[in-house]
Amino acid sequence: MVRVGLVGCGIISGMHLDAWAQVGEQARVVSVADIDPERAAAAAERSGARAVEVEALLADPEIDAVDLTLPHHLHRDYTERAFAAAKHVLCQKPIAHTLDDADAMIAASQAAERTLVIAEATRYDALVPKARELVDSGAIGRPLAVQVSMNWWQGGEYLQTPWRFDVGLMGGGALVDGGIHYVDYLLHYAGLPVEVSCFTRRVREAYAGEDLAFVQARHADGLLSALAISASSRHTPSYPLRVWGDEGSVIAERGRLVLRRERGEEETFELQHSGMLGPIRDFLACLATGGRPLSGGPEAWANLAYVHAAYDSAETGRVVRLDSPPTG
Structure with missing residues (x-):
C-alpha cells in the first residue's frame, strides 16, 4: 500500500481526498x-487521516508520496522539498506559475529519481484516448485543424480564495487556471505549436487577470488550432473538442463522442469522465511499474509554455514563436 500525505487543504483538496478513497487497498491518505x-x-x-505540520509530514519515513493541492506559486518549493525527502509527487495543475519553476521541478524529479505527475484531470477523460484512437487510425483522414472551447461561470467559494486575486501568484487569469485543462486537451491532439496569437479580456472586476481568452496557433505540420476560454458565461458549462480532417471529423463533449464521415455517416460513443481518479490511478501505476505518466513534467511544461506564449502575444500584440521558451 502506498502511504500518502496531502499538503494544502483548500477547495480542490476535497476532490483529491474523495478520489484517493476510491482506490481501495492500493493507497491511503495517512496525513x-x-x-x-x-x-x-x-x-x-473527511479522510480519516491525521492532521500534522507540513515539516512532520515531509519528514515521516512511512509516507511514500505527497499530493500537493497548493496555490500555483508554491508548487516548486514544496515539490523540491518533497523530492529532497525522497517522496514521489502528485501536484495539482498547472505545474508552476513560471517556466523556470517548472524546469526546476522536472530537474528535481530526475535528480531524486522520483515520479512527478501533474493532475491534469481532463487528459484522463475517456473521451481523450478514444478520440485520439480515431484520429490516429485515419478515421477522419489527414487532420487539418483542432478546436477546443471551455465556457463556464467562475464564482462562489472559488473566487473567495485570496491568492486568486493576485495575478503574480496565480501566474495569470482563467487561461492558466481552469483553462489550462483545455490547453492540455488541445496539445494532446495537436502538439506544441510553432506560432501563437492571442487576445484576452477582463470582463468582471471580481476576477483577477483575464476571464476571456481566444488563442490561435499554427503547428509545424501545418495543422491549425484554436482555443476559446470564458470564465464569465452564465450557462451550463460546455467542453467541446473538434478535430477536422479531410475525410471527416471527431466532435466531443463530456461523456459523448461523435465520429462524422462524408455522406453524413455518424458513429456515437458514450463515455465516462474519471475526474481526479484518472491522474491518481496513473500515479499509482507509475509507482508500481516505474513507467512514465500520461501527464508528467514535460507535458505540463508544454502546457505552461503555450499559456506564456499566449500571454506574451496578448500583451505585445504580436505573433509569438515557440522555437525558444517564451519570456516569463
Whole structure:
C-alpha cells in the first residue's frame, strides 16, 4: 500500500481526498497538512487521516508520496522539498506559475529519481484516448485543424480564495487556471505549436487577470488550432473538442463522442469522465511499474509554455514563436 500525505487543504483538496478513497487497498491518505489548522482538521475528519505540520509530514519515513493541492506559486518549493525527502509527487495543475519553476521541478524529479505527475484531470477523460484512437487510425483522414472551447461561470467559494486575486501568484487569469485543462486537451491532439496569437479580456472586476481568452496557433505540420476560454458565461458549462480532417471529423463533449464521415455517416460513443481518479490511478501505476505518466513534467511544461506564449502575444500584440521558451 502506498502511504500518502496531502499538503494544502483548500477547495480542490476535497476532490483529491474523495478520489484517493476510491482506490481501495492500493493507497491511503495517512496525513494532511495546511497552514490553517481548522482546514487541516476538516480534511483529516473527511479522510480519516491525521492532521500534522507540513515539516512532520515531509519528514515521516512511512509516507511514500505527497499530493500537493497548493496555490500555483508554491508548487516548486514544496515539490523540491518533497523530492529532497525522497517522496514521489502528485501536484495539482498547472505545474508552476513560471517556466523556470517548472524546469526546476522536472530537474528535481530526475535528480531524486522520483515520479512527478501533474493532475491534469481532463487528459484522463475517456473521451481523450478514444478520440485520439480515431484520429490516429485515419478515421477522419489527414487532420487539418483542432478546436477546443471551455465556457463556464467562475464564482462562489472559488473566487473567495485570496491568492486568486493576485495575478503574480496565480501566474495569470482563467487561461492558466481552469483553462489550462483545455490547453492540455488541445496539445494532446495537436502538439506544441510553432506560432501563437492571442487576445484576452477582463470582463468582471471580481476576477483577477483575464476571464476571456481566444488563442490561435499554427503547428509545424501545418495543422491549425484554436482555443476559446470564458470564465464569465452564465450557462451550463460546455467542453467541446473538434478535430477536422479531410475525410471527416471527431466532435466531443463530456461523456459523448461523435465520429462524422462524408455522406453524413455518424458513429456515437458514450463515455465516462474519471475526474481526479484518472491522474491518481496513473500515479499509482507509475509507482508500481516505474513507467512514465500520461501527464508528467514535460507535458505540463508544454502546457505552461503555450499559456506564456499566449500571454506574451496578448500583451505585445504580436505573433509569438515557440522555437525558444517564451519570456516569463
